[in-house]
Amino acid sequence: MPRRVGKYTVELPSRPFIAGRAAIGGTIEGEGPLGQQLDDIFPEPKFDESSWEKAEVRLQLAAIVRALVASQRKAEEIELFFGGDLLNQCTATSFAQRDYSMPLAGVYGACSTFALALALAALSVDGGGFRRTMAAASSHFCSAEKQFRFPLEYGGQPTPTAQRTATAAGAVVIDTDEGNALSAHSAHVSQVIFGRVMDLGVNDANEMGAAMAPAAADTLIRFLRDTKTSPADYDQILTGDLGEIGSTLFRGLVRKEAGLDVSPVHQDCGVLLYDTARQDAGVGGSGIGCSAAVLCADALPKLERGELKRVLFLGTGALLSAISPMQSETIPAIAHGVLLVGE
Amino acid sequence: MPRRVGKYTVELPSRPFIAGRAAIGGTIEGEGPLGQQLDDIFPEPKFDESSWEKAEVRLQLAAIVRALVASQRKAEEIELFFGGDLLNQCTATSFAQRDYSMPLAGVYGACSTFALALALAALSVDGGGFRRTMAAASSHFCSAEKQFRFPLEYGGQPTPTAQRTATAAGAVVIDTDEGNALSAHSAHVSQVIFGRVMDLGVNDANEMGAAMAPAAADTLIRFLRDTKTSPADYDQILTGDLGEIGSTLFRGLVRKEAGLDVSPVHQDCGVLLYDTARQDAGVGGSGIGCSAAVLCADALPKLERGELKRVLFLGTGALLSAISPMQSETIPAIAHGVLLVGE
Numbered sequence: 031m032p033r034r035v036g037k038y039t040v041e042l043p044s045r046p047f048i049a050g051r052a053a054i055g056g057t058i059e060g061e062g063p064l065g066q067q068l069d070d071i072f073p074e075p076k077f078d079e080s081s082w083e084k085a086e087v088r089l090q091l092a093a094i095v096r097a098l099v100a101s102q103r104k105a106e107e108i109e110l111f112f113g114g115d116l117l118n119q120c121t122a123t124s125f126a127q128r129d130y131s132m133p134l135a136g137v138y139g140a141c142s143t144f145a146l147a148l149a150l151a152a153l154s155v156d157g158g159g160f161r162r163t164m165a166a167a168s169s170h171f172c173s174a175e176k177q178f179r180f181p182l183e184y185g186g187q188p189t190p191t192a193q194r195t196a197t198a199a200g201a202v203v204i205d206t207d208e209g210n211a212l213s214a215h216s217a218h219v220s221q222v223i224f225g226r227v228m229d230l231g232v233n234d235a236n237e238m239g240a241a242m243a244p245a246a247a248d249t250l251i252r253f254l255r256d257t258k259t260s261p262a263d264y265d266q267i268l269t270g271d272l273g274e275i276g277s278t279l280f281r282g283l284v285r286k287e288a289g290l291d292v293s294p295v296h297q298d299c300g301v302l303l304y305d306t307a308r309q310d311a312g313v314g315g316s317g318i319g320c321s322a323a324v325l326c327a328d329a330l331p332k333l334e335r336g337e338l339k340r341v342l343f344l345g346t347g348a349l350l351s352a353i354s355p356m357q358s359e360t361i362p363a364i365a366h367g368v369l370l371v372g373e
Numbered sequence: 374m375p376r377r378v379g380k381y382t383v384e385l386p387s388r389p390f391i392a393g394r395a396a397i398g399g400t401i402e403g404e405g406p407l408g409q410q411l412d413d414i415f416p417e418p419k420f421d422e423s424s425w426e427k428a429e430v431r432l433q434l435a436a437i438v439r440a441l442v443a444s445q446r447k448a449e450e451i452e453l454f455f456g457g458d459l460l461n462q463c464t465a466t467s468f469a470q471r472d473y474s475m476p477l478a479g480v481y482g483a484c485s486t487f488a489l490a491l492a493l494a495a496l497s498v499d500g501g502g503f504r505r506t507m508a509a510a511s512s513h514f515c516s517a518e519k520q521f522r523f524p525l526e527y528g529g530q531p532t533p534t535a536q537r538t539a540t541a542a543g544a545v546v547i548d549t550d551e552g553n554a555l556s557a558h559s560a561h562v563s564q565v566i567f568g569r570v571m572d573l574g575v576n577d578a579n580e581m582g583a584a585m586a587p588a589a590a591d592t593l594i595r596f597l598r599d600t601k602t603s604p605a606d607y608d609q610i611l612t613g614d615l616g617e618i619g620s621t622l623f624r625g626l627v628r629k630e631a632g633l634d635v636s637p638v639h640q641d642c643g644v645l646l647y648d649t650a651r652q653d654a655g656v657g658g659s660g661i662g663c664s665a666a667v668l669c670a671d672a673l674p675k676l677e678r679g680e681l682k683r684v685l686f687l688g689t690g691a692l693l694s695a696i697s698p699m700q701s702e703t704i705p706a707i708a709h710g711v712l713l714v715g716e
Contacts, residue, residue, distance in 0.1 A: 031374045032502025038452075038476060040502040081700050109381075110567055117694065118461045120481045124570060124692035124705050133381060133567035134707060135489060136481040136692075138463045146478060150493070157500020159375025159383040224453055224476035227467060349467035349479075351460065357424050362467050364477060 032156050036256025038223050042156035045218040048370075049162070049205035050101025052093045053327035055319075056171065056197030058311070062304045067327040069096050075172055075197065082173035086115065086122040089319070090168035091129065093201035093326075101203035101212070103162065105130045108203070110154055112147035113166040114138045116195070116318050118177060122168050132164065141242075141271050142225060143167045144200055144322035145345025145366040151204045152219035152368070161206050168199035169317030178235070178352050189236040193273040193300055193316035200322025202330075217333035217341075217370045223253045225364035227349065233360045235350055238316060239276020239300075241361035242346040246272060247283035249344055249365040254288070261292045265338040268329055269365075270299030270321025270345050273314035277301060299324035321345050333372035341370045375499050379599025382566045385499035390559040391713075392505070392548035393444025395436045396670035398662075399514065399540030401654070405647045410670040412439050418515055418540065425516035429458065429465040432662070433511035434472060436544035436669075444546035444555070446505065448473045451546070453497055455490035456509040457481045459538070459661050461520060465511050475507065484585075484614050485568060486510045487543060487665035488688025488709040494547045495562035495711070504549050511542035512660030521578070521695050532579040536616040536643055536659035543665025545673075560676035560684075560713045566596045568707035570692065576703045578693060581659060582619020582643075584704040585689040589615060590626035592687055592708040597631070604635045608681040611672055612708075613642030613664025613688050616657035620644060642667035664688050676715035684713045 033041045052069045055062075060071035070092060077085040090113070098105060111132040115122035120136050127134050139146040147165035154160045172182055174195035180186040188194075207213050228248050232241040246269050254260060261267060272280055277298045284292050299321040300314035315324075325343055332338040346365040355361070375383045395412045398405075403414035413435060420428040433456070441448060454475040458465035463479050470477050482489040490508035497503040515525055517538035523529040531537075550556050571591050575584035589612050597603060604610060615623055620641045627635050642664040643657035658667075668686055675681040689708040698704070 032500055034502055034504075083697070083700060114481065116462075118696070119459075119483065119692065119694040121692065121694045121697055121702075124707075125697075125702065127570040128572050128705050131569050133569055134482075135493065135567055138457065138479040138481045139477075140462065150478065153497070153500065153502070157375055157496065157502070159377055159496070159500070161377075224478055226474050226476055227470040229471050349462065349464065351462035351464045353461070354426070354464055354468075357426060359464075359468065362471050364467075 031158060032153060038252045039221050039256035041221050042152055042219055044156045045207045046152045046155040046204045047207050047213045047216040047218045048202050048330055049212050050097040050203040051326040051330050052096030052201050053323040054089055054092045054199045055323055058309060059196055059198050059303060062309060064303060064327050082170055082176060083117060086168055086170040086173050087125045089170060089199045090122050090126045090166060093199035094166050097201035097203050103203055105132055107162060108132045108164050109160045109162060110135060111164045112137050112151045114143040115168050116174055139364055140347030140349050141316055141318050142345035142347030142364050142366050143318045145343055145368055148368050149222035149366055153222060155204050155206055163204045166201035167318045167322040169195055169319035171195045171197045174317055188312050191237040191275055192312040193238060193314050194311040195317035196303055196315045196320035198319030198323035200326040215334050217330050217372055219368060220371045221369040223249055223367040225249050225366045227362045227364055229360050229362040231360045233355060235355045238348040239273040240279055241348045242272055242363040243276045243279035243283055245363040245365040246280050246344050246346045247287060249367050250284060251288045253367050261290055261295050264295050264340045264342045266341045267292055267296050268341055268343045271316040272298045272346060273300040275313050333370055336372055339372050343368045343370060374501060375496060381595045382564050382599035384564050385495055385562055387499045388550045388561040389495045389498040389547045390550050390556045390561045391545050391673055392555050393440040393546040394669040394673050395439030395544050396666040397432055397435045397542045398666055401652060402539055402541050402646060405652060407646060407670050425513055425519060426460060429511055429513035429516050430468045432513060432542045433465050433469045433509060436542035437509050440544035440546050446546055448475055450505060451475045451507050452503045452505060453478060454507045455480050455494045457486040458511050459517055482707055483690030483692050484659055484661050485688035485690030485707050485709050486661045488686055488711055491711050492565035492709055496565060498547050498549055506547045509544035510661045510665040512538055512662035514538045514540045517660055531655050534580040534618055535655040536581060536657050537654040538660035539646055539658045539663035541662030541666035543669040558677050560673050560715055562711060563714045564712040566592060566710040568592050568709045570705045570707055572703050572705040574703045576698060578698045581691040582616040583622055584691050585615055585706040586619045586622035586626055588706040588708040589623050589687050589689045590630060592710050593627060594631045596710050604633055604638050607638050607683045607685045609684045610635055610639050611684055611686045614659040615641045615689060616643040618656050676713055679715055682715050686711045686713060
């Protein structure tokens with residue numbers, strides 16, 4: 031059962047493991063550096079559906095189905111499903127669940143949603159009462175642009191500091207370790223830490239990396255203090271999704287506030303998903319599906335192959351709405367952490 | 374640690390208890406049948422804030438502060454906070470947390486959000502790793518009308534089947550039982566069950582009670598089968614928020630599908646909050662704050678005073694958005710259950 035380490039971190043001694051995973055992307059994600067690693071690419075942005083919102087439902091369903099197949103489990107065997115998305119009232123997640131009978135716990139943490147879902151899904155298995163759970167999350171560039179900025183037909187220009195909302199989804203099945211043959215080569219969830227809301231006054235909705243960097247730094251520093259570890263104890267500290275500007279700020283904040291250099295091990299999901307020099311992706315990716323897909327397509331396979339041993343995944347989220355900046359609100363942010371370990 | 378009972382229900386043997394609770398309402402809620410039981414009434418709809426959204430933040434904060442005071446705990450002692458609201462991107466919850474340093478797990482289940490937050494908060498304490506957690510939720514009539522229907526200035530008329538979104542918030546502190554003096558007269562969380570998405574094809578956003586009734590019936594029937602109990606084993610089966618029409622449908626569905634009569638013990642938060650014959654509240658209340666406030670103002674005090682011994686709280690939610698009915702989507706619904714027991 032879960033055991034507290036330090037003030038904020040919780041250790042999961044039963045070693046719940048990733049029994050199945052899937053990452054799905056759209057065309058531009060498929061043309062990016064991780065394109066070959068995605069489990070499927072949806073070549074047409076609307077996926078033959080009649081709306082962007084319905085397309086996003088289909089995207090999330092595709093990730094769920096593939097993760098289930100990989101885990102050799104049926105939907106009926108999933109005892110609790112944690113999921114969320116960026117659409118108003120989290121409809122991609124709720125509507126996707128119409129096709130299943132999984133008990134659903136909807137979660138929301140903006141782009142940190144996948145980390146939040148993963149942490150709660152692992153915690154539920156380790157705490158007992160649930161033998162296997164799922165975590166999934168999605169975002170779609172077109173539904174997000176329409177909702178948060180302008181419909182695509184408007185032809186709005188992104189600012190130089192803007193990130194691109196990924197058309198992507200990720201899903202994992204978490205299972206109990208004991209006696210499961212799939213476990214030997216899988217990544218295990220070892221520790222989790224939940225984020226606190228941090229708001230340092232950034233009010234530009236096109237500069238979300240800057241809004242989220244303090245939250246990522248806060249969670250990382252609390253985690254390192256709790257666990258008495260340093261950045262060198264991790265093969266990768268994977269933030270998602272700070273983008274290029276936010277990543278620089280994050281490294282600077284950790285150096286300034288804790289005197290630690292994370293540069294040798296720091297990677298960011300938003301930076302990994304696109305080749306920003308070549309692709310129209312601003313300063314990198316964002317959107318709930320970005321970190322979900324990057325974790326499932328890149329970090330988890332590397333953990334399974336033994337190329338990485340310890341990955342600290344820090345999902346970051348900017349907790350604004352389309353109207354809050356217009357009401358002169360600054361942007362609160364949060365970062366949830368999950369330590370994944372390979373064999 | 375949590376233990377599975379039957380297929381879906383989870384028992385919490387460590388008996389996490391409600392160490393503090395608070396319910397806040399607006400003027401109309403204050404004039405309703407439970408007005409005297411609310412911990413505070415905000416007499417002016419905007420609470421001196423510049424927007425309905427900011428007013429809702431203040432409403433949720435008021436519930437959080439009062440619950441903390443009642444539990445004799447400080448915010449720093451809360452190890453995980455589960456909360457949600459109806460505003461786009463759950464901003465009432467996120468913005469309220471700017472004032473605190475509580476680790477935050479945002480949850481969303483429409484009007485079932487408080488039940489979902491309560492179930493996860495109790496599960497986290499029982500599972501170990503967390504000694505005390507909080508659950509809170511809020512809604513505001515004016516911010517909800519603006520977002521889901523029309524701004525009030527438009528003067529829209531509700532349909533005869535519409536429910537009134539409550540201006541209300543509720544919050545509880547969940548603590549571990551052992552050796553806590555407050556525990557003796559408090560309600561304990563004994564069992565939880567998570568909802569599945571049910572969609573029987575209702576597509577009228579002004580008839581949400583009908584959309585939610587099947588989900589409430591599904592969760593109740595699964596719970597009774599798992600626990601081998603019948604409605605007579607509970608002093609109250611408290612749905613929230615089906616309203617008058619949804620309540621009738623719910624009782625009929627349970628009778629038809631399981632041959633059980635819940636009428637003698639069934640109450641609905643939406644029906645309890647307003648006197649619909651006298652107040653302008655349609656067929657009863659709805660909104661995330663409705664069931665949160667009714668549970669905290671009515672059921673929990675009755676459990677503490679020994680007037681009720683076993684209350685099965687079934688929080689219901691309609692998982693639509695403002696645009697989904699316009700895209701010809703039907704309304705998926707969900708119901709989460711929490712069994713509360715007094716001494």
